[in-house]
Amino acid sequence: MKDVIFLEPIFKEMIWGGNRLKTDFGYDIPSDSTGECWAVSAHTNGDCTVKNGEYKGEKLSSLWKNHRELFGGIKGNTFPLLIKIIDAKTDLSIQVHPDDEYANKYENGSLGKTECWYILDCDKDGKIVVGHNAKDKEELKTMIADRRWNELIRVLPIKKGDFFQIEPGTVHAIKGGTVILETQQNSDITYRLYDYDRLSGGSLRELHIDKSIDVIKCPHKDVNTDRKKINLEQAEVEELVTCEFYSVRKISVFGKQVLKQPELFTILSVIDGEGAIDGIKLEKGDHFILPNGYGDYSLEGNLQLITSHI
Template identity: 60%
Template sequence: MELLFLEPVFKEAIWGGTKLRDSFGYDIPSDTTGECWAISAHKNGDCKIAGGRYDGKYLSQLWEEEPELFGNYPGDQFPLLIKIIDAKNDLSIQVHPDDAYAAEHENGSLGKTECWYVLDCEPDTKIVIGHNAKDKKELEEMIRQGRWSEFIRVVDVKKGDFFQINPGCLHAIKGGTVILETQQSSDITYRVYDYDRLSNGKPRQLHVEQSIDTIVAPFEPAKCDTYTENLQGAEHKHLITCPFYSVDKYDVDGVFTIEFDKYFTDVSVVEGSGTVNGIPVEKGQHFIVPAGYGKCRFEGVMSLICSTPEKH
């Protein structure tokens, strides 16, 4: 059984920059590249397997043809999508629907629960998480009247911060931030406000009615079951377990051995370099550990962010 290394897919964006090239060494399409879809089988960005017996196959193909690689995880689509996001400028103020709303209004798509690990950010950077409306009525009034500074909840952010973004949570990454995002495999985003920016001379599409439908009021921060422990060869930080995924960070220093026991595991090398079972790996590489693979022996100095799907 082999580890499944992937070729990323890149997305240009009005707010994107060059850090995916400058920090990760990726061959990006332009100086306004916002997203690296690192592990994805979504139709809008399907990663190819790089090397090994499945070289050149799309991840979506493997999901259909070799379900045992993924522990026969239930469902008709690969459940997770792992991204690195370079926000040179502010993203729009937005919200994602849950599974039920997306299934009804977005042609059966999954909803979008996601979480952010802040890989880097400039000093004094902020992030938008939540809003200040006391109920749904005030929320609708604030949006329709454009009372954005009153409505939007802004918090400070620093490297190493972690945020869980449940459906219905108003949010936006602001300029100067690089994050690793773990999310359901969905590309549904409702923009409620975009700073009146123009793209190709025209304002970008807003989704005001869908946003009012889906934003939860009043805002309540998501609860995270985060803890840290020292293991032999690594510091382990459990970030969250929610109904869709479990996410962990491992800071490896020396030799660290682990057996991932649930379904399959997505692994992103976000700092440093070394080997996994003798295979060289470095910052910016992403791979899937198939179900039943057995032990992974990491050697070197590197930081890994790992995610497994939860059965729900």
């Protein structure tokens, strides 16, 4: 039987970051203010290390390059997904991402960035930015030029457990007091539209107005995520979204449940509780991959996980 592949997260200090990656998830982080946990990543800006088993000490990018059989032998130069936990103490910039075609042309062959958010926690009156109110590109340009940000930006109320699919071209921002798990394409391309005139190192952070206008879709259209639940004997599986780049589920276990692993590979993140997979201890903040051919697996305990596969 193949090993479960556990990964060592990478942490990034951000201007808007809080300390909940340490206090809520128990990560051993030197800084009290972090922001991002790159939990499953083979990106050049953050390449996770395997914690256990035959490949202990290897980078995820190395497994992708040299042991493609672990991922079903699928094609592609880069590992397709990137999983983050984002802890926003204050508001992130208002931003937008390009699609594959635009990123390939203007960002040195990079992938675009389709992503989705599961709200792990938020303030009682939590809010998030998804979309804008401009009816077309001309109105978008005018509202940006006139700095009519309050009119332009679409702010929505949120609660713990909400889920959003963020397509390329969608204006969006995580607001302060919010912790999310993000599943995305393996890309680090972000265009900042507005950043509240914040200073970093004494200077305003770079904005990308022209590229933002290029890629923002007008008018905005919400993506419907028709969440469907499947009740099992000792677990509940909720289908969150399936798109061209990934399928994402939430698994809640309350006992012992055997699940199938028919995908080329599956990424799992423990977002709450504790238990075990095939007798291996799990706790909140663990991230791991079930490789191709792993077969059926047993989850036990009282825990919640977010899973993804291509």
